[in-house]
């Protein structure tokens with residue numbers, strides 16, 4: 001019974017992919033374009049403690065100051 005259910009699920013999944021593949025691709029490409037247009041991620045922040053430059057996304061913010069790692073931020 002479980003195998004039959006899985007087979008049905010696979011068939012429905014294939015039908016879904018066949019019918020919605022194009023629209024999904026459009027959505028994905030739009031998302032990629034949105035990511036590219038975002039300037040965020042290239043901003044480098046200097047660590048308050050050791051002076052290492054880290055990207056804004058990776059930086060740890062504590063008391064409105066940037067740190068390169070949890071160690072520098074004094075977090076455990």
Ligand SMILES: [Zn+2]
Nearest residue numbers: 047050068072
């Ligand atoms: Zn640091």
